[in-house]
Amino acid sequence: MPPFATRQLRFPCGTVTEYHDAAHASDQATRFLARHLRVAPGSVVVEAGCGTGVLALLAARGGAGAVHATDVDPGALDLLRAAAAAQGLDRIVPHLGSLLEPLPAGVQADLVVALLPQKPSPGAFDVRYAGGADGADLLCALIEQAAGRLRPGGRLLLYHHSLAAPVRVERALGRAFLWRTLAERFRLCRRDRYAALAPGILATLQRLVAEGVAQAWEQGPHLVWRARVIEACRRSVP
Numbered sequence: 001m002p003p004f005a006t007r008q009l010r011f012p013c014g015t016v017t018e019y020h021d022a023a024h025a026s027d028q029a030t031r032f033l034a035r036h037l038r039v040a041p042g043s044v045v046v047e048a049g050c051g052t053g054v055l056a057l058l059a060a061r062g063g064a065g066a067v068h069a070t071d072v073d074p075g076a077l078d079l080l081r082a083a084a085a086a087q088g089l090d091r092i093v094p095h096l097g098s099l100l101e102p103l104p105a106g107v108q109a110d111l112v113v114a115l116l117p118q119k120p121s122p123g124a125f126d127v128r129y130a131g132g133a134d135g136a137d138l139l140c141a142l143i144e145q146a147a148g149r150l151r152p153g154g155r156l157l158l159y160h161h162s163l164a165a166p167v168r169v170e171r172a173l174g175r176a177f178l179w180r181t182l183a184e185r186f187r188l189c190r191r192d193r194y195a196a197l198a199p200g201i202l203a204t205l206q207r208l209v210a211e212g213v214a215q216a217w218e219q220g221p222h223l224v225w226r227a228r229v230i231e232a233c234r235r236s237v238p
């Protein structure tokens with residue numbers, strides 16, 4: 001495994017050590033979501049798009065009976081495997097693949113948690129951030145897959161920001177879930193830093209804002225948007 005560093009992260013549901021490197025690390029968005037993670041003892045938890053797996057590690061530390069963690073990036077899963085082994089969190093099973101697709105057929109979850117790539121862009125770019133043409137492709141695919149994987153009454157805990165087609169995401173949620181916003185805050189990024197993420201990404205966002213698809217505001221040299229944690233409960237009656 002390439003060189004990595006470790007750091008201890010403390011949250012309401014526990015303390016874990018993350019293994020991270022230059023290309024894989026949790027950030028402020030992970031911490032925002034992690035503050036709202038609650039895990040019932042013995043429950044089955046799935047983290048989709050786990051990266052270094054901070055949320056999966058926390059779920060295991062918090063008493064989950066089984067934790068499945070998926071990612072398309074094998075390097076991220078290697079870091080999670082190493083961190084889980086070092087902390088004796090052997091109930092975590094990493095799976096290489098997209099969203100919930102690599103889960104074994106019989107897995108039914110009590111909780112699906114995800115902080116997925118969701119920046120709109122005109123083409124593919126960094127797999128950690130690219131969410132398709134309006135930012136919501138992976139989120140909407142996950143919402144649909146989670147509806148088939150969660151037990152009735154099971155929960156979906158999602159990070160979602162207002163750059164990623166809020167109306168489309170809310171419509172997808174409404175098909176199978178009762179949902180609410182648990183927490184919300186503003187995010188601020190220098191416009192030039194945002195533009196440097198990928199060719200055409202700023203123009204794409206400005207067009208989506210003008211069309212009413214995305215929500216963001218320009219304040220001096222900054223872009224501002226809203227980030228929220230969504231809690232959605234699987235309806236038992238379709």
Ligand SMILES: C[S@@+](CC[C@H](N)C(=O)[O-])C[C@H]1O[C@@H](n2cnc3c(N)ncnc32)[C@H](O)[C@@H]1O
Nearest residue numbers: 026030049050051071072073098099115117128
């Ligand atoms: C913004 S990062 C968040 C990582 C982690 N959840 C965290 O909070 O630190 C998004 C992650 O989703 C992964 N990813 C991208 N497309 C994916 C897909 N189709 N299925 C599963 N994971 C994916 C990326 O490799 C990356 O690790």
